[in-house]
Amino acid sequence: MTNLIEIKGVRHAYKTQDGPLPVLDGLDVSVPEGGFVAVVGPSGCGKSTLTRLIAGLMKPDEGEVRLHGDLVKGPKSTVGMAFQNPVLLEWRTILKNVMLPLEIVPNRLSAREKEDRARELLALVGLEGFEEKRPSELSGGMRQRASLCRAIVHKPEVLILDEPFGALDAFTREDLWQTMLKVKEREPFTGVLITHDLRESIFLADQVVVLSGRPARTQYVMDVHLGAERTLDDLYTPETAEALNTLRHQIQIAQGRAPEVAA
Amino acid sequence: MTNLIEIKGVRHAYKTQDGPLPVLDGLDVSVPEGGFVAVVGPSGCGKSTLTRLIAGLMKPDEGEVRLHGDLVKGPKSTVGMAFQNPVLLEWRTILKNVMLPLEIVPNRLSAREKEDRARELLALVGLEGFEEKRPSELSGGMRQRASLCRAIVHKPEVLILDEPFGALDAFTREDLWQTMLKVKEREPFTGVLITHDLRESIFLADQVVVLSGRPARTQYVMDVHLGAERTLDDLYTPETAEALNTLRHQIQIAQGRAPEVAA
Amino acid sequence: MTLRAVLVPLAALVIFGLLWELLVWANGWPNYKMASPSDLWPAFWKFRWLFLEYGWDTLWRTVVGLLVAVIFGVGLGMIMGFSRLMRDALYPLLVGFNAIPKATVVPIIALLFVGQHDMNTILIAFLISFFPIAVSVSIGLSTLEPEYRDILRSLGASNLTIFWKIALPKTLPEFFGALKVAVTLAFIGTNLMEIVEPHGRGLGHLFDSGKISADYPLMFAVLIALALMGILLYYVVVALEKIFAGWAERSPT
Amino acid sequence: MTLRAVLVPLAALVIFGLLWELLVWANGWPNYKMASPSDLWPAFWKFRWLFLEYGWDTLWRTVVGLLVAVIFGVGLGMIMGFSRLMRDALYPLLVGFNAIPKATVVPIIALLFVGQHDMNTILIAFLISFFPIAVSVSIGLSTLEPEYRDILRSLGASNLTIFWKIALPKTLPEFFGALKVAVTLAFIGTNLMEIVEPHGRGLGHLFDSGKISADYPLMFAVLIALALMGILLYYVVVALEKIFAGWAERSPT
Amino acid sequence: ATLAGGASAETSVPFALDWKFEGPSAPYFAAIDNGHFAAADLDVEISPGRGSLDAIPKVATGAFPIGFADINSLIKFLDQNPGAPVTAVMMIYDKPPFAVVGRKSLGVSAPKDLEGRVLGAPPPDGAWAQFPAFASANGLDMSKITVEPVGFPTREPMLAEGNVAAVTGFSFSSFLNLVRLGVPEDDISTILMADYGLELYGNAIIVNTDFAAANPEVVTGFLAAVAAGWKDAIADPAKAIESLVERNPAADAALETRRLQLAIDANVATDAVMANGLGGVDAARMEKALAQLAETYEFQNAPDASLYFTDAYLPDASARMLK
């Protein structure tokens, strides 16, 4: 099995004024082509740091991050990323914000096609009618949705989502889960999803990785055995309930609230 | 019964380039002294707008917003607010960020006492050891916690929290729920909490207000009958399950997914 | 809104003129100490054709010098904004160069390029006005929030693309602020050349003529004409700013 | 890091000096066209005491003028930043005023305050340098993100508090950029007064003496001394910036 | 306007020069250092200037009671600003220093040589302003002279480089600047316009008329001291220059001595002055001068010699003799 994303023994510390702050300490994650891995862990453990490493925005102090077997040396245009903080460019309309990657990543779309694609995505996340608005005229959840569109507009091979649904209410969120699955089917990508919603991780991912508290290492990996066709009802089966419980327990361990026992 | 916060028939529309965008359309909310009201509703319906009206940062087009029976004419120092986007001042350390309100709101604390208070709150939300860091050195969830501290550091009479736990994992979040209840007991405040987590709304509030989709009006009000002493177990009682179901249904109505029937 | 945008500055100008008139009148100052606005009309009228012709000379050279300054300043600012090394190396040199009074540079330029009056004038206008632009661009780049930069970097964009798509638009308000300063400096540059190295053209020359014949109202009239042209160019910059950086203006409520 | 901060600018200065020497040498220019660095040492040496004495005159007047400009510029910038009306009304006047060559204002000032040489010099240094500061403060205020402003407004803070706690710190990088421009302008102002209205003090006077006796190396030496003093003052500004706005510098990775 | 200075009963009289502290201003410093002003109970402080058009308003506004400026500039100033309280009281430069300075190697040694050649002239230059009168007096055909406007700072360098064949300027300044630029002295031809038909007078001591009317004896005392200063300077130029260098340590003593000597020889100690004493004007010559001025300058009002110069304050001729 070829792993598109391969993270091995990654260690990283931030340099701060009071010396280095170790954040990642022995991280192993691998995502096969077309796979979707969810990463969960306590706040501040190093999840966003992980996304920056995969995206090539940073280099790890130790260990390897590989895409397609090649060491990641810097950012690549085949990667799409939704940042935790959905920074939109204030001087552009929402539509133009979403179209930004299409202006940068080489592609053969005509101006018309670019716009159509962006409009289509915005409609998909419920932002129809807000295409010409400025980011400052959007609510927090709407901005997050626009940022999601921007991450996927150029059909990236690898999609990194850092808590993309954090500011959304339960129903909008569930809608978007299903939208994401549909998008993945139509335009396959390999995904990494950071989230703190365990149901979300189970619903969307093939595998859930639990990180320990800072400095984070891979503490627990769970394969999710839902098929490609998932419905919300799948979240209410006994298997899911058990899986959720296991994850909850693991996170408690990660936070040092429960003794670490072999799962 | 005296209502500390009294919102009556509030209408508001944002002026945009393509004409006014009605956001609030007949909103009624009242919070008695010492009460804690949770407001839920679909993304983009106008919840953050509501907080800005209560804080006096904006004036409604129509209707009244009163604190202690007086029309709100502008911001007051007795109000504490945690914004949806936890903007911290980048040029200040976390500690100094949290101390900001104490520098502005008149009080009799000595410099030492101010710092002690801020440090205490930071420890309470799990940010011990990060007092001297800059905001850019914090993770998303940590920033949100710091912003929460800033909102309550000056012991405001009225506390407005706009999705204060959105970026936190389940356990950190539940910890903070309990922290908030403890704080409220020690330093009573009257609270308005915007959230999209229904369990959070039930756990923290005395009353949950469901807003309809944009333009928002008060669609449904539910009183919560948990005592002052709440534990997480209260969330797994049949009553709570029923209340959650009712709220879910109301939000579905709000989003136009279910027909509106008398609740 | 548009009416207000015209009326307010106009009112300010009129008030200023009245205060000036009053000041001169109250102090009973003679023309050679300070001329008053009412003295200027005859001078304007008498030399109206020269004002037009010389004003145009001054204007076009200033604008060309300014354009060169914008291009050069943006380029230099980019180099300094992206590279800490270049910033450390170039800033002191630039500050040193700019601390030298340009009036003393004028003769050197004039001697280096004898007879190239247009070019020399444009050169001085350029030399005197590029610094604020370079500073503002370099600061805009070096203080660009990493979040913004990361959005483009994660797409594999080059530094140049980051500059065009993020840094420049984000820094436009400061850039236009610098441009407003540069406009005034460029005018000074043009006039410096016209006065110090006279060659019979431009408002600087007219000022000189006024000086030779001790015609103080004419001298003041030239200064006012310069001020008005500066204001004119300022409004051109404001118009450009409205188009390109209108988003940045925050309404207080 | 600190070593690098010293070596890089020094290296840049040396490289610049060598290039200059080479340029003059290659073109075989006479002294009166452009003196070369090696010609300057004798001039420096011969007049070393005068350089120290006059350099101090120039320096302290420049610094005082600059301080006044900072105070006035910040005040003016606040007025324009907070009030749209004042911005609309004052900007054109300021641009107009700044487009007037200060060299022509010098005699008017000198005539208004006869004999007050120190004050006149400081006045011109101030008049010529306050504009960039006012512009940067006004832009910093008028483009302040509402999120930042709201944090303080929600606490019932006054405009002044908002300025001190948010607007000023947030705008500090641009403010210091403007200050770097203002430093160079203030030097020009001081020297303008010293050259145009001679009163026997300051480096401007030394330049003038060089001019009278057609001592071109001396003239160039004065210009270089001015540049060096500008650089000196620049590093003072940089030191202040490190202290107050160090947070704003973004490392590219 | 009479300020009694503390313990001493000296009258304080600020004196505004037209130009910087150069050789030709040394006689005034000599007058101070040799006690001539003190002898008249005057406390004189000398301020440099930026040209006649700087000194005249300084005196007209009353900021300075006494100054030194070109009388031709004064005439124009009074024409433009009728009634301004300023007038000349003592002629110093009997022959104005207005000159055409050329290079023999470039073919210029007499006025006629200018035809067919390039003449560099700064438009605000005082000498250039008189050039048309000079040209008509010498029958020059202006259409044959190419006039190149130059700046003051580049005037002599352009001549040194050969970009122009001659320049207009003040005899002593342009000559010395050229020498400094390495032009051989025998290659320089100084054509003093006054030697070629120009009747104009040169720089004079000017006073604020209000001040003079109120303090006639102060003015007269001042003028006598000035004459004494010049007499000393002519007798020992090097010593006068010492007084100057004391005021301006950056000055080049040798150069300034030279400049002073040139001014004395060409402008001050003319035959007429040596015969009649320093400071007076000849009414007939003044009329001719006004006529020549009118060739180049359009009078707003009818010229009236009595407005521009008065001998009312001149001390006795005996006090004005330079020998």
Ligand SMILES: Nc1ncnc2c1ncn2[C@@H]1O[C@H](COP(=O)(O)OP(=O)(O)OP(=O)(O)O)[C@@H](O)[C@H]1O
């Ligand atoms: N630029 C930085 N400099 C120094 N320390 C940093 C920096 N960025 C993050 N950190 C530290 O690294 C740790 C991990 O941060 P990271 O953003 O990866 O956490 P996270 O898992 O994404 O948390 P959250 O769920 O709250 O977003 C935190 O303790 C934070 O303080």
Ligand SMILES: Nc1ncnc2c1ncn2[C@@H]1O[C@H](COP(=O)(O)OP(=O)(O)OP(=O)(O)O)[C@@H](O)[C@H]1O
């Ligand atoms: N400054 C503004 N100008 C114009 N429209 C605005 C502005 N702020 C908000 N809106 C619009 O008002 C509506 C409500 O915004 P608000 O931020 O109150 O929503 P919200 O309920 O807080 O949503 P969320 O849960 O996503 O944060 C949105 O449709 C948004 O587009």
Ligand SMILES: [Mg+2]
């Ligand atoms: Mg994170």
Ligand SMILES: [Mg+2]
């Ligand atoms: Mg909101």
